[in-house]
Amino acid sequence: MSDKLFNKLNKLRLNAQKKGHFVVDAAASCLTENPESLDYQINLVGSLHETGALRNSLSPYWMEFRKTEEAWANRCITRLISNDRDYWAVAALLGCSAGTVVLEAQRLAFVVVSVRSYERYDLPVVHVATMAISRADRILSPLLEIGWDIKSEELVDCVRARAVLLDTEEVLDGSLVGEGSMTYFCRATLPHGSWRAASLPFSIPAAAVVSGASPNPKFKRDA
Known part of the structure; x- marks a missing residue:
């Protein structure tokens, strides 16, 4: 040191x-x-x-x-695959290149099932890739959501949950759309924000889906 x-x-x-x-x-x-x-x-x-x-x-x-950002992202995601309470690994992904994080998640068997967007006051729009390793019987497990600033492509929002149980689901323009609930939820955002909950509602509304973005988000820089 x-x-x-x-x-x-x-x-x-x-x-x-x-x-x-x-x-x-x-x-x-x-x-x-x-x-x-x-x-x-x-x-x-x-x-x-x-x-x-x-x-x-x-x-x-x-x-x-x-x-080496790839090694950093890989280790954070590896920890999140099996740990329901590793908030530090969630927060440690913030500020990374979203392209790097998505690629490392895919290398660890996560699959992008949906891409949606949301707006922020006086800041660029955020795109969110919803990812899971297993998708069967209306269950996504574990859930990883990677949200990035569309201008800087910096990761500004990260979510991990043990599982999502979908009450409704359909596919719109390649993205999953549906509602349900999720368990053992952790979320970290920039510039600040920290949340944990045993269970919460889950929703991907049709109006939020990014047209043509799924299953592989496109980044300006090489991932």
């Missing part, structure tokens, strides 16, 4: 202790002991987002740890 990073982590720990952000303190402590651990790096970034850190605080760690 470089002296610069070591000093930065020690300062971060002191500030976290003062603010009562003990998850950040614990994550930084583990990383100080094993700075090459990709999991500990992911934990630190995820814990920072969990405690409300904004881009100016997160970006230096993104640049420090994401030397």
